[in-house]
Amino acid sequence: MNQISVLRIEQLSKTFGTHEVLRAVDFELHQSDVVCLIGSSGSGKSTLLRCLNFLEDATSGTIFYKNREVTRYQVNLAEYRAKVGMVFQSFNLFEHLNVLKNCTLAMEKVQKLNKDEAAERARFYLDKVGMLPFIKAKPHQLSGGQKQRVAIARALAMEPEVLLFDEPTSALDPQMVNEVLEVMRSLAEEGMTMLIATHEMMFARDVSTRVIFLDEGCILEEGTPEEIFNRPRHERTREFLQGMRILH
Amino acid sequence: MLSFWDNISTTWSRYKSFYLIGARNTLVISFVSTLIGCVIGFAVGIVQAIPDDESARKVKRIPLKIVKVILRGYVEIFRGTPMIVQAVFIYYGMRMAFGIHMDMWTAAFIIVSINTGAYMAETVRGGIMSIDRGQEEGAFALGMTYYQTMLYVILPQTFRNIIPQIGNNLIINIKDTSVLSVISITDLFFVHKSVSGSLYNYFESATIVMVIYLMMTLGASWLLRKLEKKIDGKKHYDLSTTDTLAHTSGLVRYNRSSKK
Numbered sequence: 294m295n296q297i298s299v300l301r302i303e304q305l306s307k308t309f310g311t312h313e314v315l316r317a318v319d320f321e322l323h324q325s326d327v328v329c330l331i332g333s334s335g336s337g338k339s340t341l342l343r344c345l346n347f348l349e350d351a352t353s354g355t356i357f358y359k360n361r362e363v364t365r366y367q368v369n370l371a372e373y374r375a376k377v378g379m380v381f382q383s384f385n386l387f388e389h390l391n392v393l394k395n396c397t398l399a400m401e402k403v404q405k406l407n408k409d410e411a412a413e414r415a416r417f418y419l420d421k422v423g424m425l426p427f428i429k430a431k432p433h434q435l436s437g438g439q440k441q442r443v444a445i446a447r448a449l450a451m452e453p454e455v456l457l458f459d460e461p462t463s464a465l466d467p468q469m470v471n472e473v474l475e476v477m478r479s480l481a482e483e484g485m486t487m488l489i490a491t492h493e494m495m496f497a498r499d500v501s502t503r504v505i506f507l508d509e510g511c512i513l514e515e516g517t518p519e520e521i522f523n524r525p526r527h528e529r530t531r532e533f534l535q536g537m538r539i540l541h
Numbered sequence: 542m543l544s545f546w547d548n549i550s551t552t553w554s555r556y557k558s559f560y561l562i563g564a565r566n567t568l569v570i571s572f573v574s575t576l577i578g579c580v581i582g583f584a585v586g587i588v589q590a591i592p593d594d595e596s597a598r599k600v601k602r603i604p605l606k607i608v609k610v611i612l613r614g615y616v617e618i619f620r621g622t623p624m625i626v627q628a629v630f631i632y633y634g635m636r637m638a639f640g641i642h643m644d645m646w647t648a649a650f651i652i653v654s655i656n657t658g659a660y661m662a663e664t665v666r667g668g669i670m671s672i673d674r675g676q677e678e679g680a681f682a683l684g685m686t687y688y689q690t691m692l693y694v695i696l697p698q699t700f701r702n703i704i705p706q707i708g709n710n711l712i713i714n715i716k717d718t719s720v721l722s723v724i725s726i727t728d729l730f731f732v733h734k735s736v737s738g739s740l741y742n743y744f745e746s747a748t749i750v751m752v753i754y755l756m757m758t759l760g761a762s763w764l765l766r767k768l769e770k771k772i773d774g775k776k777h778y779d780l781s782t783t784d785t786l787a788h789t790s791g792l793v794r795y796n797r798s799s800k801k
Contacts, residue, residue, distance in 0.1 A: 346681075346682055347681075348678055348681060348682065370684075371684035371685070371686060372684065373684075374681065374682060374683065374684040375683065375684035378682070378683075379682035381675065381678065381679065381682075383675050384675075384679075385675040385676060385678055385679030385682075386679065387676060387679065387680070387694050388676065388698060389694075389697050389698045389701065391778070398680075398683075398685075398693060398694075399680070399683035399684060399685055402685060402689050402693060403683060403684040403685055403689075404684075425781070426780040426781055427778070427780065427781075428781055429778045429779055429780075429781060430778040431774070431778065434777075434778055444679075447683070448682075448683070451683060451684070
C-alpha cells in the first residue's frame with residue numbers, strides 16, 4: 294500500500310460560540326486513498342472538510358500538507374487551495390459564466406495559464422465528466438447532476454493532489470445521483486486521492502479504501518468498508534447504520 | 542381648447558431650439574453624472590463590503606475602519622440633504638469660504654455625481670451582500686484571492702443585479718437636474734422658466750417640457766433594458782459536439798453569418 298502522506302491533521306478542533314463541532318480530530322490521508330466520512334447531520338463532516346480548505350478557521354490543531362504545516366498566513370493559501378480541490382453540495386458554479394469559463398477562470402487567474410492552454414485543459418476534463426458538449430451553457434440552464442459534473446471538472450482542471458467532496462449528491466434528484474457517483478467512481482479507479490463526506494452508503498462501501506464514522510465531532514470509528522459496514526465495533530455506529538438501513 | 546394647441550405649436554416653433562438645448566444639457570449632465578456616480582458608488586460600496594476580519598492584524602483593521610467611517614459619513618450627508626441645498630452650498634459656499642470660483646457646469650457635474658455616488662454606494666453594498674456566499678467559497682476553494690473573487694466573480698454578478706437600480710438613478714437624475722436651475726444651469730426646466738416667464742404661457746410650456754422629460758426617461762429605461770438583455774446573453778445554448786449524428790438532432794445551430 295502506498296504510504297505517501299498527502300494530508301494529515303492533528304488535534305483539529307472547531308467551536309462556533311460554545312458549540313463544539315469538531316473535538317480534537319486526528320487523521321491522515323495517503324496518496325490514492327479514497328476515504329468516506331459518514332455520520333449523521335451535524336456530526337462535523339462538512340466542518341472538517343471546510344477547515345481543511347480554510348473556508349473555516351480551525352479553533353486549534355494543525356494541518357499538514359505533504360508533511361509541511363499549513364496555516365492561513367504562513368503558506369501561500371492560493372497554491373495550497375489549488376492543490377486541495379473542493380466540490381460543494383450546492384455546486385457553487387459561477388452563475389454569470391458559461392461552463393467553459395467556469396473551468397478556465399481560476400486556471401487563468403491563479404495558475405496564470407494563457408487562454409488557449411486553459412481552454413484545452415478545461416475541455417479535457419469536461420470531456421472526462423461527459424460535459425464537453427455543454428461548454429456554451431450557463432449554469433442555470435443545466436440540471437443538478439450536470440452542474441455537479443461541471444463543478445468536478447472545474448476542480449480537476451486545477452490538477453489537484455486531493456479532492457474534497459462535501460456531500461456532492463445531497464442536493465440532487467435521485468436519478469441524477471448516479472451520474473455524479475459514476476464520475477467519482479472512475480476518479481477513484483484512476484487513483485485520485487479523495488475525501489468524501491457522503492450519505493451514499495452503498496457508494497462508500499464499494500469505492501472507499503477507508504471509512505470514517507464521525508459522531509458529535511469525534512472520529513468514533515475508522516476502518517475498511519468491510520469492518521465498518523459489516524462488523525461495527527461501536528453501538529453508535531451500529532445505530533447509525535441501522536438508521537440508514539445498511540445494517541439489519 | 543383650439544387655442545391651447547395653437548399656443549403649444551407656436552411656442553414650440555418659436556422656442557424649439559431653446560427647448561432642445563435645455564434637453565441636451567439635461568441629458569448630458571444626467572448621463573455623465575450617473576456614470577461618474579456609478580464609479581464612485583462602486584468604489585465606496587466595495588470598500589464598505591470588505592468584511593471586518595477579526596483574525597486580521599490590527600494594523601490592517603484600524604485604517605480600514607477609519608476609511609469606512611469617513612465613507613459612511615459621505616453617504617449619510619449626501620443622501621440626507623436635498624440636492625438643491627447641496628447645489629447652493631457647494632457653488633456659492635466654495636466661492637465665499639475658499640474663494641474658489643467654480644464654473645457652474647463643473648459644479649453641476651460634481652453635485653449630481655457625488656449625490657448619485659452616495660445612493661449607488663448603498664446599492665452596490667446591498668448588491669454585493671445579496672450574492673450567494675457559495676459563489677465566494679467556490680472561488681476561494683479554487684485558490685482565488687479576495688480581490689480576484691471580487692473582480693471576476695462577485696462584481697460582474699452585482700453589476701447585472703443592480704442595473705435596474707442604475708436605471709432608477711439615471712431617471713431620477715434626468716428629472717432632478719431641474720433643481721440645478723438655482724445655479725443657472727440652462728437645463729430643460731430653466732428653459733421652461735425663461736419661456737413661460739416672458740410669454741405667460743405656463744400651461745403650454747409645461748406640457749411641452751413634460752413630454753420631453755417623459756421621452757427622455759422612457760428612452761433611458763429602454764436603453765438599460767437593452768443592456769440587461771445584452772449581459773444576460775442568449776436564452777438558449779448550442780451544444781458543441783463533433784458527433785455528426787447530433788447535427789441532425791436540431792440541437793446544434795449553425796452561425797449563418799460566419800458561413801457566408
